[in-house]
Amino acid sequence: MRIVVEEDPVLTETEVIIRCKETTPQVMGMLAALRAFDQRLTGDRDGQTYLLEAGEVFYVESVDKRTFFYTAEGVYETPLRLYELEERLASWDFIRASKSVIVNFGRVQSIRPDLGGRLRLTLENGEVVGVSRQYAPTIRKKLGI
Numbered sequence: 234m235r236i237v238v239e240e241d242p243v244l245t246e247t248e249v250i251i252r253c254k255e256t257t258p259q260v261m262g263m264l265a266a267l268r269a270f271d272q273r274l275t276g277d278r279d280g281q282t283y284l285l286e287a288g289e290v291f292y293v294e295s296v297d298k299r300t301f302f303y304t305a306e307g308v309y310e311t312p313l314r315l316y317e318l319e320e321r322l323a324s325w326d327f328i329r330a331s332k333s334v335i336v337n338f339g340r341v342q343s344i345r346p347d348l349g350g351r352l353r354l355t356l357e358n359g360e361v362v363g364v365s366r367q368y369a370p371t372i373r374k375k376l377g378i
Contacts, residue, residue, distance in 0.1 A: 249267055251263065251264070272286065272287035272288075272321075272322070272325055273285065273286060273287070274286075274287060274290065274302060274311065274318075275311065276301075276302045276309025276310060276311050277309060277310045277311070278307055278308065278309045278310070283309060285302060285304060285309065287322060287325050287327075287337075288325075288337070288339065289304045289305070289306075290302045290303065290304055290327075290337055290340075291303045291304060291305070291336075291337055291340045291356045291357070291358055291360065292330070292334055292335060292336045292337060292340075292356065292360075292362055293311075293315065293318050293322075293327070293334070293335040294333055294334050294335075295314070295315040295333045295334075296333065300312075300313060300314060300315055300318065303360070305358055315333065315335065318335060319335050322335065325337075326338045326339045328368075328371065328372060328375065329368050329371070330354065330362055330363070330364045330365070330368055330372075331363065331364065331365040331367075331368060332365070332367075334362060334363075336354060336356075336362055336364075337356075338372075338375070340356050340357050340358075341354050341355070341356060341357075342355050342356060342357050343355045344372070344376070347363065347364075349366060350366040350369055351363060351364055351365060351366055351369055352364035352369045352372060352373075354372075
């Protein structure tokens with residue numbers, strides 16, 4: 234793979250062009266990673282609404298019919314339901330870990346097996362998120378194990 238970066242002071246926004254012989258899973262992965270930089274979510278905290286980049290979010294959790302984003306800066310509430318976020322973030326490397334949690338797989342630091350076929354994901358911020366038996370096979374498949 235050849236990577237070329239060109240600076241042009243005339244441009245008003247960053248432009249990315251991918252030239253390839255065929256669209257492979259690797260190319261699709263690069264597209265998903267690039268889209269993560271452009272995906273924005275809105276979250277409320279302390280009476281203010283914030284625009285968050287999808288890549289900043291470590292995980293999303295639903296608690297008592299309320300949905301929260303967890304980032305390095307704090308916790309934000311969103312009016313969106315977990316299934317809506319799962320659909321919106323699926324192409325940005327977010328993956329379902331349990332009935333109430335979606336994890337940014339790009340923020341996973343390590344994975345450890347747990348009792349009963351479950352998994353434990355340690356995120357870059359040190360938090361540990363459990364993966365239920367139901368969703369563990371999907372994550373194992375993603376890792377190729």
